[in-house]
Amino acid sequence: xxxxxxxxxxxxxxxxxxxxxxxxxxxxxxxxxxxxxxxxxxxxxxxxxxxxxxxxxxxxxxxxxxxxxxxxxxxxxxxxxxxxxxxxxxxxxxxxxxxxxxxxxxxxxxxxxxxxxxxxxxxxxxxxxxxxxxxxxxxxxxxxxxxxxxxxxxxxxxxxxxxxxxxxxxxxxxxxxxxxxxxxxxxxxxxxxxxxxxxxxxxxx
Numbered sequence: 639x640x641x642x643x644x645x646x647x648x649x650x651x652x653x654x655x656x657x658x659x660x661x662x663x664x665x666x667x668x669x670x671x672x673x674x675x676x677x678x679x680x681x682x683x684x685x686x687x688x689x690x691x692x693x694x695x696x697x698x699x700x701x702x703x704x705x706x707x708x709x710x711x712x713x714x715x716x717x718x719x720x721x722x723x724x725x726x727x728x729x730x731x732x733x734x735x736x737x738x739x740x741x742x743x744x745x746x747x748x749x750x751x752x753x754x755x756x757x758x759x760x761x762x763x764x765x766x767x768x769x770x771x772x773x774x775x776x777x778x779x780x781x782x783x784x785x786x787x788x789x790x791x792x793x794x795x796x797x798x799x800x801x802x803x804x805x806x807x808x809x810x811x812x813x814x815x816x817x818x819x820x821x822x823x824x825x826x827x828x829x830x831x832x833x834x835x836x837x838x839x840x841x842x843x
Contacts, residue, residue, distance in 0.1 A: 639664065644674035646684045652824045654812035655795075656688050657787035660717075661725045662823075667808030673718075678703045678710035678776070681717060685779050690786075698771035699778060706776075713776035720748045720780055724787055728810050731791075732799045749788055752781035804828025 653659040703710035723744035727737035755774040774781045798813040802823035809823040822828040
């Protein structure tokens, strides 16, 4: 898998869930995969667009990563291991297969690590699980995304899980269309490319 620098933008978050959007930080999984998380700071840039993290926490993570590059690289490696296990599990579920025990074990180990770093807080008369840069350190993003992933895998939404039909894509998304027949991660990109190819094919014929 080739590393590639990428300037993340809101249009990159089309999965319908932060866990899916993390999986989609690799593009062209169906052809020549390109990994957009070329370093820990790319992970931070991606996280800023998800709106799942407090700016103060991300600023703390940036400071920690600058002070300890080796630890940041190790945290990124752990996050990518989670991402790839999630991807394999989600692809399996999208094709009505069971995830492998190895992928489930990787996700479960991430769950245990996230649970250890979490604390219970009271907000609006309800108890919530919360993570912070102080407790999770450089693994904060992985811990929070793990929580989203576990909820997604237990949720009925997983029945609407799809893999984009576009070429040079392979992104995963939740199909929120009424008829449940959405084929593209985003009509403005993969959908339009497919339409253009079909048109060109008809012209040639």
